[in-house]
Amino acid sequence: MRRLKRKYMNDFPILNRKINGKDLIYLDSAATSQKPVQVIDAVTDYYKNHNANVHRGVHTLGDESTELYEAARKRVASFIGAVTPSEIVFTNNATDSLNLVAQGWGLINLKKGDVVLTTVAEHNSNVLPWEYICERTGSGVEYMELTDEGLLDMDVFKSKLTDKVKVVVLSHASNVLGTILPVKQISELAKEKGALVVIDGSQAVPHIQVNVQSLGCDFYAFSGHKMLGPMGIGVLWGRRELLSNMIPIRFGGGMVLDVDKKTYELAEVPECFEGGTPDVAGAVGLAAAIDYLDDYGMENVRKHEIELTSYAIEKLRTVKGLWILGPHNPDVRTGLISFVIDGIHSHDVASILDSEGIAVRSGMHCAMNLHKNMQISSSTRASFYIYNTLEDIDKLLAGIEKAVGLLK
Numbered sequence: 486m487r488r489l490k491r492k493y494m495n496d497f498p499i500l501n502r503k504i505n506g507k508d509l510i511y512l513d514s515a516a517t518s519q520k521p522v523q524v525i526d527a528v529t530d531y532y533k534n535h536n537a538n539v540h541r542g543v544h545t546l547g548d549e550s551t552e553l554y555e556a557a558r559k560r561v562a563s564f565i566g567a568v569t570p571s572e573i574v575f576t577n578n579a580t581d582s583l584n585l586v587a588q589g590w591g592l593i594n595l596k597k598g599d600v601v602l603t604t605v606a607e608h609n610s611n612v613l614p615w616e617y618i619c620e621r622t623g624s625g626v627e628y629m630e631l632t633d634e635g636l637l638d639m640d641v642f643k644s645k646l647t648d649k650v651k652v653v654v655l656s657h658a659s660n661v662l663g664t665i666l667p668v669k670q671i672s673e674l675a676k677e678k679g680a681l682v683v684i685d686g687s688q689a690v691p692h693i694q695v696n697v698q699s700l701g702c703d704f705y706a707f708s709g710h711k712m713l714g715p716m717g718i719g720v721l722w723g724r725r726e727l728l729s730n731m732i733p734i735r736f737g738g739g740m741v742l743d744v745d746k747k748t749y750e751l752a753e754v755p756e757c758f759e760g761g762t763p764d765v766a767g768a769v770g771l772a773a774a775i776d777y778l779d780d781y782g783m784e785n786v787r788k789h790e791i792e793l794t795s796y797a798i799e800k801l802r803t804v805k806g807l808w809i810l811g812p813h814n815p816d817v818r819t820g821l822i823s824f825v826i827d828g829i830h831s832h833d834v835a836s837i838l839d840s841e842g843i844a845v846r847s848g849m850h851c852a853m854n855l856h857k858n859m860q861i862s863s864s865t866r867a868s869f870y871i872y873n874t875l876e877d878i879d880k881l882l883a884g885i886e887k888a889v890g891l892l893k
């Protein structure tokens with residue numbers, strides 16, 4: 486495992502940077518991951534050698550660009566187990582994907598009295614699109630609380646899953662607690678009630694092997710930039726029959742077959758959802774990121790993170806007055822740890838860590854409902870990925886101890 490890590494770590498040029506005179510320790514991958522040279526090179530090669538708009542011209546570069554874009558779609562489809570590449574809609578990011586489902590499906594299917602069932606732990610991007618649609622359709626969002634450990638109590642879920650629930654909206658993995666939800670079981674229960682299941686996979690796809698068919702959900706959204714890919718490319722997977730009955734939310738070039746003043750004929754799924762010039766280089770970079778992750782092996786990504794998370798939990802528990810949020814069992818969480826230190830603000834912790842070259846996140850991580858529910862104003866989050874080591878965690882611990890010494 487250690488040899489494997491060293492081989493891959495050298496692929497990330499940014500990790501050679503010094504921050505405040507210290508070696509960079511990047512512990513903010515849940516916000517965005519760093520990019521290996523293979524991804525950077527794929528994007529550069531696209532712009533150097535193939536750049537042209539897709540699906541439009543009849544010239545060689547246009548064909549090459551279209552081929553690369555559609556090959557990237559196939560690559561994403563096989564990575565997450567889609568039935569066909571046409572179930573993959575390229576978007577700008579997970580936020581864009583979640584808005585597309587809420588507006589494209591929700592606006593025409595939800596009505597007065599219907600319920601969108603979710604939890605208090607969602608990222609704003611997974612709940613605000615539904616609040617917006619519920620306001621317009623007379624339906625309502627209902628929030629489930631989590632247990633003190635940060636888990637979803639399945640009895641609570643079953644009791645909330647009434648006939649009024651039309652859609653269940655959940656994060657596969659929480660961006661604050663790390664909790665991995667049992668999506669397969671959730672989908673089976675929702676199906677029995679005829680409710681759709683929309684999963685925000687932003688914090689799951691980069692870390693665990695995801696197969697949308699075996700999960701049994703209906704829509705699955707994620708961003709490329711958290712899984713070694715470039716910023717600006719996102720994915721919405723949806724069941725073909727559901728995508729075919731959705732309305733586009735971005736109208737313009739590239740998403741119609743014909744226009745005749747007052748009428749237009751939509752292009753097929755997924756093109757009808759991809760109006761305007763797409764981020765072709767982003768798609769190419771995402772495909773390269775998937776190749777990279779496949780080469781590393783998703784089972785090794787997970788093993789490595791369990792090793793780091795177990796070690797980090799053991800070490801952080803030794804700090805007096807530090808509280809780890811979410812479950813302590815690394816088997817039910819991803820490789821991120823959010824924590825609170827009594828009497829010290831998260832921004833102060835993060836800035837002392839930054840002075841040591843350690844990048845962590847502080848604040849509410851776009852999960853305001855969760856922080857308010859836990860009655861805490863903010864938390865500090867350290868998130869790990871394939872390029873982190875046990876030594877990084879030792880340095881994190883030393884940095885936290887320094888912050889406690891200075892600020893308490």
Ligand SMILES: Cc1ncc(COP(=O)(O)O)c(C=O)c1O
Pocket residue numbers: 515516578579580581608610611656658659660685687688708
């Ligand atoms: C759980 C979760 N959902 C959605 C998002 C939104 O991702 P993006 O900003 O790439 O759209 C994030 C980003 O941090 C996230 O962690």
